[in-house]
Amino acid sequence: MTLLVFDFDGTIADSLEAIVAMSNRLAPQYGLPPASLEDVSELRDLSFNQLMRRIDVPLVPLFRLLRRVRRELQAEIPRLSPIPEMAETLQTLSQQGQVMGILTSNSAENVRIFLRIHQLESSFEFIQGNASIFGKSRIIKRLIRQRSLSPAELIYVGDETRDIEASRRAGVPVAAVTWGFSTRRALVKNSPTYVVDRPAELLTIVKTHRP
Template structure:
């Protein structure tokens, strides 16, 4: 079997952070002048792309980097409370044992990710972690990682839970596996036409094995 490099998103894909992020966002609503997210609104937001969400919120574009920095800082205080997505640890371990190389590209902070992985005994599974401020996509970071690691696009697979993960992967010419257990709804993900769509971490094993 050809060795593959499987790069994961962090929030919503490996770590169950959706509730924590909504709570943090609501706590910052007054400071950044947007409405708090109700449970009804969350259903609506799950069906929107990143661009549509920020347009819906009415937050000026120049404020978004400051908001994201604040969110990551607040999340730092909740790392010890966060749990892995059920079944993801077992799937990651099996992927690693099958000879695949694993990495993470995330818009969360490297500090947050490393602490979460250490707390949950997952820090030995990943070869690299790359973090960057990515409002609408991760294409630039993906291309930088491909170049730095001297990776061929055909041997790389990205795994993520948002529509922007699909868009970024396509722009970087790498295959993308979308997962339905994170932020964006299945319907929203399908609209962006990912290479694969899965509903449980264990499905990763079969999909990766079948990718040439």
């Protein structure tokens, strides 16, 4: 059976607005400018490499800011909701015996709190948190080795162009969801294996995917 591995923020949890607001509040403490709505809208339409060139800020304070946001996000978790239709889709997949996990740059504890609140914890076999911005492909490769899978037997589900790039480096199929950070246009430009406009479409992908 195919292993389905999900990103968390923007893919399962509707958390992007909270993350942007918190980043803007904390950014001046790290000598970084806040992002306007226009800035965020423009960034969503870029590939990861284009995004990194466009923001043009020092990486060290940026990564420190992101770590701080991850820590402080825990207080916001009780106020976050799943993406519409996502909870039902995950429950259906779980009832069908689908093996699922989460691989995210957020903390595993934040994810567990969210899943517990929304009664989704039993749907996932594992949660791998604190993945670095460049480290997802390495972790995906490790999952393949540990579970004796072929690369085609793991599908990564994510909302950003960097999720597509990480999946490509790991040699696995990727289902790019259009309700998260990256726009549909940006995702399609990066040629994912699947483009997903509604969570329920994952049911068909799992059923028809042939490793």
